[in-house]
Amino acid sequence: MRLFRSRFVQAVLIVALAFVVLRFGIRPPAPWSVIKIYMTVVFLAVLIYVSADADSWRSFVGPIRSTLVDPSRRLVRAALAIVLPILLGYYAYTQAAATPEAPAELRAVHPAPPGSIQFRGKEINISGVDNPLRRDQASFKKHVLAGGETYIKNCVYCHGDNLDGHGQFAPALSPPPADFQDPGTIAMLQEAYLFWRIAKGGPGLPRESTPWNSAMPAWEDRLTEEQIWQVIMYLYDATGQQPRRWETAH
CATH class of the missing domain: 1.10.760 (Cytochrome Bc1 Complex; Chain D, domain 2)
Known part of the structure; x- marks a missing residue:
């Protein structure tokens, strides 16, 4: 349970939970533009939460600083150096690549109403x-x-x-x-x-x-x-x- 006391872990869980709810918990599905707006609000709220005081901020940045400078986490840094560029490249590709789309359904005919x-x-x-x-x-x-x-x-x-x-x-x-x-x-x-x-x-x-x-x-x-x-x-x-x-x- 000590792990969940970390502000960094709490922030990650809040952001992840918010995304899951917005992406899969709303019917009909919300468009990406709306999800981005709400996720921005969530990020800002989390940032305010983790920076509420000095101790909270240290608890948040501690794991990040440790990952960047701690010699014992050299393998973690190497993995991040490989995974992050791949993820960014994939995101850039999905945004730039043309995707096939079904033709729009035209409202050319109004169905006949019942009597x-x-x-x-x-x-x-x-x-x-x-x-x-x-x-x-x-x-x-x-x-x-x-x-x-x-x-x-x-x-x-x-x-x-x-x-x-x-x-x-x-x-x-x-x-x-x-x-x-x-x-x-x-x-x-x-x-x-x-x-x-x-x-x-x-x-x-x-x-x-x-x-x-x-x-x-x-x-x-x-x-x-x-x-x-x-x-x-x-x-x-x-x-x-x-x-x-x-x-x-x-």
């Missing part, structure tokens, strides 16, 4: 239905603000602050989250279509839409019917897009 869906035991028609909250124009801004709050709490991590699909988790998702700023996404869809997609998520897509799969979870267990309609209103208001209207027979 109706079950939402918390209630049947909701999708075909021909408009957003019911738009009927109350006096409460329009209130609903948009509420939708924005729901978006920030739940959707921003994937779809991004600018609603462009560049959220923090976006690099880890395939296909990438939808870019709501793109006129080829929500501007082409009715609001009821978005309700279906948000409520049922990727798991609710029909089998024939497999090439256009989605990593989005089903939100029907986390958001109320009103919250989903409010989020939809926020998406259109924030992007300046207009929802597609249902075609009427003449």
Whole structure:
């Protein structure tokens, strides 16, 4: 147990544990850019911890100084002189080498929605239905603000602050989250279509839409019917897009 009293050993264990948690303990996986940010914070926190007082600092640098100058650790120095350049060279190679990447999955086709869906035991028609909250124009801004709050709490991590699909988790998702700023996404869809997609998520897509799969979870267990309609209103208001209207027979 004396080994674990060393500030150097404690620092190494803290950094290693933090990396393991950030790299393998978060689902969906956090992108490397986010991991680097948090690891920088961990390094700074560890540095503050080991330099809190003179005794703590001596306990931290003691093993390092001993490895560098102690004659009895000549073999350790020789091993480090071989291993460290190899590791640095490998890292430089992995950063510079071209890696094969799968072609991006394009959102060229929107799968056909069902005529109706079950939402918390209630049947909701999708075909021909408009957003019911738009009927109350006096409460329009209130609903948009509420939708924005729901978006920030739940959707921003994937779809991004600018609603462009560049959220923090976006690099880890395939296909990438939808870019709501793109006129080829929500501007082409009715609001009821978005309700279906948000409520049922990727798991609710029909089998024939497999090439256009989605990593989005089903939100029907986390958001109320009103919250989903409010989020939809926020998406259109924030992007300046207009929802597609249902075609009427003449």
